[in-house]
Amino acid sequence: MDGRAETIRADKVTKRFGGLTAVDQVSYVLHENEVAGIIGSNGAGKTTFFNLLTGYYLPDEGTISYCGEDVTRMTPQQRVARGMMRTFQLTSTFDNLSVVDNLGLAYFRAHKKSGLMQLLFNTRKSQRNEPKIVQTMDTFDLQDVRDREVKNLSLGEKRRLEIAMAILVDPKVLLLDEPLAGLAESEIQSILGVLRKHVGHQTILIVEHKLSHVQDFLQRLTVMHEGRIIADGTAEEALRHPEVRRSYWQIDVTAESAGVATP
Ligand SMILES: Nc1ncnc2c1ncn2[C@@H]1O[C@H](COP(=O)(O)OP(=O)(O)OP(=O)(O)O)[C@@H](O)[C@H]1O
Ligand SMILES: [Mg+2]
Numbered sequence: 001m002d003g004r005a006e007t008i009r010a011d012k013v014t015k016r017f018g019g020l021t022a023v024d025q026v027s028y029v030l031h032e033n034e035v036a037g038i039i040g041s042n043g044a045g046k047t048t049f050f051n052l053l054t055g056y057y058l059p060d061e062g063t064i065s066y067c068g069e070d071v072t073r074m075t076p077q078q079r080v081a082r083g084m085m086r087t088f089q090l091t092s093t094f095d096n097l098s099v100v101d102n103l104g105l106a107y108f109r110a111h112k113k114s115g116l117m118q119l120l121f122n123t124r125k126s127q128r129n130e131p132k133i134v135q136t137m138d139t140f141d142l143q144d145v146r147d148r149e150v151k152n153l154s155l156g157e158k159r160r161l162e163i164a165m166a167i168l169v170d171p172k173v174l175l176l177d178e179p180l181a182g183l184a185e186s187e188i189q190s191i192l193g194v195l196r197k198h199v200g201h202q203t204i205l206i207v208e209h210k211l212s213h214v215q216d217f218l219q220r221l222t223v224m225h226e227g228r229i230i231a232d233g234t235a236e237e238a239l240r241h242p243e244v245r246r247s248y249w250q251i252d253v254t255a256e257s258a259g260v261a262t263p
Helices: 046-054 076-081 099-111 116-129 131-139 155-168 185-196 235-240 242-247 253-257
Strands: 006-017 020-031 035-040 061-066 084-086 173-177 203-208 220-225 228-233
Touching (some): 006 046, 020 203, 020 228, 046 203, 076 084, 131 155, 155 173, 220 242, 228 235, 235 242
Parallel strands (some): 035 203, 035 220, 173 203
Antiparallel strands (some): 006 020, 006 061, 220 228
């Protein structure tokens, strides 16, 4: 038992789709300022678990609490209002607006209560002077494209914008489902570079299909397989776990321990 505050706690959560148990009695704790990852093969249940944490699905069994409060039955919006932020999907960015206008909207929507038209007007006037927005554009390397419309951004730039918009509202926890999917190597490095700047003062949970890129970056790694958590620890510990070697890497552990070479 360590002394760090719990940000998210899932207690024996289960989610079924018809006869299929996508998430099976999963218990998981994410601590404050922890940078943690969940990996697993196709269909392991990662996205379903992510959707349970963020409120897009209700569990069939089990409970989810957030900063000590039971949020099991709360809507995604209620969780967002409490500081649980997942990356904006592309549909939540305004494609015909510039990068800086999108950041302005995210910022003022979170910090001021007003209608959309008022918001846009305020945004245009205030964004240039808003230090938080300028600083975020610096951090996320978006200065060069600040006036570009979102529809003309590369996928990597859009991803950076989405994460920037999420971080701009000072979330207590940032949840990212496959933030690196579909990106070129240089874009991956640039996103990881940005996320690294938040390590130690931001709670982050990343769900990834592939491990290679996030391995060095994560403080903790959890491996899911067929709806269950099969290993949890440092990346090194989790990857050494026999069941992970068998299920995730599909290494023949028995043959290996008998000294037989495996592919
Ligand atoms: N809405 C749904 N309706 C029916 N079955 C679903 C639904 N969502 C997921 N599943 C099933 O639940 C299981 C877990 O899926 P999930 O998307 O959570 O896996 P994943 O670990 O995110 O996989 P991937 O690495 O491919 O993203 C799979 O067998 C999937 O087919
Ligand atoms: Mg998934």
